[in-house]
Amino acid sequence: MKYSYYPGCAQHGTAVDYRASVEAVFRRLGIELEEIKNWNCCGALHVPEKDVKVALSARTLASAKGLDLATPCNLCYSNLMRANTALEDTALKNMINEKLTNKYDGNTKPKHLLEVIVKDHGLTKLADQVKVPLKIKAVPYYGCLLTRPENKFDSPENPKSLDNLILALGAEPVKYYYKTKCCGGPILLTNEDLALELAKDLLAMAKESGADCMVVTCPMCHLQLDAKQKAVESKYNIKFDMPIIYFTQLIGLAMGLPPEELGMKKHLVPTDGLVAKIGR
Numbered sequence: 001m002k003y004s005y006y007p008g009c010a011q012h013g014t015a016v017d018y019r020a021s022v023e024a025v026f027r028r029l030g031i032e033l034e035e036i037k038n039w040n041c042c043g044a045l046h047v048p049e050k051d052v053k054v055a056l057s058a059r060t061l062a063s064a065k066g067l068d069l070a071t072p073c074n075l076c077y078s079n080l081m082r083a084n085t086a087l088e089d090t091a092l093k094n095m096i097n098e099k100l101t102n103k104y105d106g107n108t109k110p111k112h113l114l115e116v117i118v119k120d121h122g123l124t125k126l127a128d129q130v131k132v133p134l135k136i137k138a139v140p141y142y143g144c145l146l147t148r149p150e151n152k153f154d155s156p157e158n159p160k161s162l163d164n165l166i167l168a169l170g171a172e173p174v175k176y177y178y179k180t181k182c183c184g185g186p187i188l189l190t191n192e193d194l195a196l197e198l199a200k201d202l203l204a205m206a207k208e209s210g211a212d213c214m215v216v217t218c219p220m221c222h223l224q225l226d227a228k229q230k231a232v233e234s235k236y237n238i239k240f241d242m243p244i245i246y247f248t249q250l251i252g253l254a255m256g257l258p259p260e261e262l263g264m265k266k267h268l269v270p271t272d273g274l275v276a277k278i279g280r
Contacts, residue, residue, distance in 0.1 A: 017263030057083030133170025
């Protein structure tokens with residue numbers, strides 16, 4: 001299996017731990033990710049002009065060389081999917097193509113890495129590669145962008161793909177009613193108080209569920225729940241000590257890969273207790 005690969009900005013910045021786990025796990029799975037050349041930001045949340053944001057994603061989609069385009073970031077995935085929808089407008093597509101060297105043709109399908117593993121590779125094949133069944137409880141946290149209606153990947157209200165992946169690895173996905181609620185990351189710079197309150201609600205429910213960790217699919221969610229967890233604890237005088245790990249790190253642990261190879265030493269909330277409970 002081979003995909004064009006759009007890493008997004010975070011994989012080369014704040015989410016190098018995610019990048020390490022993606023490379024290690026996908027190499028073991030035999031799934032080839034060919035990073036597209038000279039890629040640009042998807043526009044994230046800071047490009048207000050719709051046409052500009054669509055054009056940024058159109059340029060990325062046009063660089064996929066006829067392959068499906070895989071991405072590890074919920075925000076990048078959502079922007080790519082929204083661009084595909086917006087570019088069904090022929091006038092907009094023609095206007096943007098006039099400015100592109102590689103022309104957008106609408107034939108490239110964006111896929112989140114979770115979709116690649118769950119739907120394309122398949123959970124049965126993934127379970128066959130489990131060497132260390134994970135006897136832990138884990139929160140399946142999707143975030144607010146991965147399953148929005150435009151994305152057509154999983155149910156916007158009650159997604160199950162991450163739950164099913166956790167089960168395939170021998171772990172228990174806890175019942176978690178906030179699985180698609182915003183973590184606060186998108187507003188951290190403009191309204192830190194509200195952002196920390198949103199993160200506090202997620203972490204508190206995770207703690208109450210008895211979970212050993214939260215499993216995320218997005219570098220922004222990880223940054224908010226891991227890097228800002230101490231700030232939440234300080235603001236609300238509460239202790240969580242809740243490890244936040246990427247779904248690819250969870251897969252890697254079940255495959256028997258070393259935590260160091262998966263980038264887990266780079267987390268701000270220590271994962272040593274989680275790794276010890278797994279029996280590594």
